[in-house]
Amino acid sequence: MVTVTHSGQRRTPKAAKTSSVFKKVVMAVSGIILVLYLIAHMVGNLKLFAGAQTFNGYSEWIRRIGEPAVPGQTVLWIIRVVLLAAVVAHAWAAISLWRQAKRARPQQYVARKQVAQSYASRTMRWGGVILGLFIVYHILDLTLGVANPAGHDSTPYDRAIAGFSNPLVTLVYVVALLALGFHLRHGVWSATQTLGQSNKTRERTVNAFATVFAVVLTAGFLIPPLSVLVGIIE
Amino acid sequence: MNLKLRVWRQRSAAEKGKMVTYQVTDVSPDMSFLEMLDVLNEQLILDGEDPVSFDHDCREGICGSCGVMINGRAHGNGLFDDHPQTTTCQLHMRSFKDGDTIDIEPWRATAFPVIKDLAVDRSALDRIIQSGGYISAPTGTAPEAHSILVAKKDSDAAFDAATCIGCGACVAACPNASSMLFTASKVTHLGLMPQGQPERNDRVVNMIHQQDLEGFGGCTNIGECSASCPKGISMENISRLNHDLLGALRAGARPKS
Numbered sequence: 001m002v003t004v005t006h007s008g009q010r011r012t013p014k015a016a017k018t019s020s021v022f023k024k025v026v027m028a029v030s031g032i033i034l035v036l037y038l039i040a041h042m043v044g045n046l047k048l049f050a051g052a053q054t055f056n057g058y059s060e061w062i063r064r065i066g067e068p069a070v071p072g073q074t075v076l077w078i079i080r081v082v083l084l085a086a087v088v089a090h091a092w093a094a095i096s097l098w099r100q101a102k103r104a105r106p107q108q109y110v111a112r113k114q115v116a117q118s119y120a121s122r123t124m125r126w127g128g129v130i131l132g133l134f135i136v137y138h139i140l141d142l143t144l145g146v147a148n149p150a151g152h153d154s155t156p157y158d159r160a161i162a163g164f165s166n167p168l169v170t171l172v173y174v175v176a177l178l179a180l181g182f183h184l185r186h187g188v189w190s191a192t193q194t195l196g197q198s199n200k201t202r203e204r205t206v207n208a209f210a211t212v213f214a215v216v217l218t219a220g221f222l223i224p225p226l227s228v229l230v231g232i233i234e
Numbered sequence: 235m236n237l238k239l240r241v242w243r244q245r246s247a248a249e250k251g252k253m254v255t256y257q258v259t260d261v262s263p264d265m266s267f268l269e270m271l272d273v274l275n276e277q278l279i280l281d282g283e284d285p286v287s288f289d290h291d292c293r294e295g296i297c298g299s300c301g302v303m304i305n306g307r308a309h310g311n312g313l314f315d316d317h318p319q320t321t322t323c324q325l326h327m328r329s330f331k332d333g334d335t336i337d338i339e340p341w342r343a344t345a346f347p348v349i350k351d352l353a354v355d356r357s358a359l360d361r362i363i364q365s366g367g368y369i370s371a372p373t374g375t376a377p378e379a380h381s382i383l384v385a386k387k388d389s390d391a392a393f394d395a396a397t398c399i400g401c402g403a404c405v406a407a408c409p410n411a412s413s414m415l416f417t418a419s420k421v422t423h424l425g426l427m428p429q430g431q432p433e434r435n436d437r438v439v440n441m442i443h444q445q446d447l448e449g450f451g452g453c454t455n456i457g458e459c460s461a462s463c464p465k466g467i468s469m470e471n472i473s474r475l476n477h478d479l480l481g482a483l484r485a486g487a488r489p490k491s
Contacts, residue, residue: 019489020412020452021442021479097410097452104344104411104451110242110253111337113306113313116461117409124454190455196477199470 020100021194027093028191030086035184037083042220048233049224052157059156091132098125120186120214127179134176141169164228173225181218185210235261235332239274241286242339247347247355253337263328267310268293268300270327271338288352295324295464298399301406302352303339308403308462321401321464341406344449345413356402358448359416363400365444366437367420371429388426395422397465407462410451415459417441418471425478435482436490442479443489 044062047055065075114122137147142159145152150162163169188210192198198206227233236259244251258274265273268290275285291299300322304310311319314329330336338352346354384392396419404415421438424430430437453472460469 019442019479020446021476022483024452024476025480097454100446101410101412101451101454104449105342106344107342109303109306109339109342110240111303111306111339114409114458115307115312116457118456121454121456122409186455193455193469193473194476196473196475196480198473200468203470 018096020097023093023097024194026089027097028194030090030093031187031191033082033086034090035188037079038180038217042217045221045224048157048160049227052155055157055160056155087132087135091128094125094128118186120182121190123179123182124186124190127183130176130179131183134172134179137172138176160224161228161234164225167229170225170229174222177218177221180221181214184214184217188213235263235327235330237261237270237330237333238335240335240337241274241351243286243351244340244348245284246350251348251351253339261327263326265327266293266323267304267325267327268323286352287350289354290323293323295321296399298401301341301401301403303337303341303406305337308341308407309401309464311403311462311464319462319464319466321399324464341402343402343405343411345411346402346405354402356400358450359400359402359413361448362413362417362441362444363420366433366439366441367424368433369424369427369429370432382428384428392423392426395419395426395467395471398423398463398467399465401464403462403464404459404467405450407458408451408453409456409458410454412451412453412459413445413448414450414453414472414475415463415467415469417445418475419467421475421478422471425474434478435485435487438475438478439482439487439489442475 044058047058063073063076140147141163142148142156145154145159148154148159148163149166150158154162164173189198189207192202192206192210224233236257239256239258240253241256242251243254256274256278258270258277261270261273268288271286271288278285288302289299291297293300298321301309302322304322304325305313307313309320309322310317310325310329317325317329340346340348340352341354341356343354345358346356349355398416398419400416402413402416405411405413408414421441424437425434455469455472457469460467
């Protein structure tokens, strides 16, 4: 390699205050927390097929977990706070690394050809932005009900039916869930690497698992809204 | 064969550069890519123009001096299915067709400032090595080879990592301009050896710290580095670095600065 020593000491870039790998670890761990929640969320959604009473009852149960040992909604709020912290940590690490990457190559190539990157890995950052915006809409729609046709004093089942009967609403969900699928495809693999759990022999398995996991989770999330849209759930 | 070259010309780090088009004629398919650039430079010198600066040394694919972006790929790796991953000097003109247009650019990264044209300053990689890429074993007479045993699988993995020639293609190819594959290969190469154990924790912490200080980007495990590496260094080294770093941080190792 060429050794030129005239450049001397560089100024310390802001990024160096916290190690880039540490940020990646924050990203991986917060991602795992969110993924564990998503698995439970996806399974819970499938209860829409069991009818209004079961689904609303399930929704009520989530609010009562831990009673009477703890007051109502305690566990729910703990889950919400943990999720919010995970989302904030995930976004902080992502934005910070995004900025570091921008600073690392201010002058772009005139000609550029990528051969190894997947669609999933290329869209991690903007896909993440889409998911962030979607989560805000999703909470306004189905948790608070203020963005839902059935209104905020309706039952969870009514809100799901009212929302997903509208093709436009379902389209938003489909787009966001596909973005989630791609995000998970690269995220699962990347988190495994970041936490130092991959190697040459495991690499194929990890990547295959990431694909299967992303497909299963996305499909599991897509089935209820699409079933409402085509009238399987009414 | 006759070729149209679009070459990045930049007089110094301080000045702005641009792509300049040149025609080269009568290029032999047996020439290496660098010999083709030599032909261009002879022509430029005869025309009274400034020849194109580019780094090169051994021209045998082992020193890591040469390296340019060829049609958007580091060393041209990934452009040709029948061509093994190697360095720019080992790419031959038979891989191209008569009448081709070839874009030639320097490695682009904040940590690799352009010295002139296609030559960039890669001493950032040297400083990463200085921050931890060493062992403290006594040197002098060679020790008895059987006195320290190394598992075959470890010595193989360490040797694969040690084939890194520090050319910087990983940085050039990375969408984040990260030197993670380089640093990971150095950490693996020493960290798998018994001789590398005393500094193992400090090594990984300090090398990552230096890498961030130099202004490289962070790794997002995309894999362009490995696909561009003339030595085909595997992504598993990055996982091993991460594993070592987490262990070192748990053990209380902190970067010295």
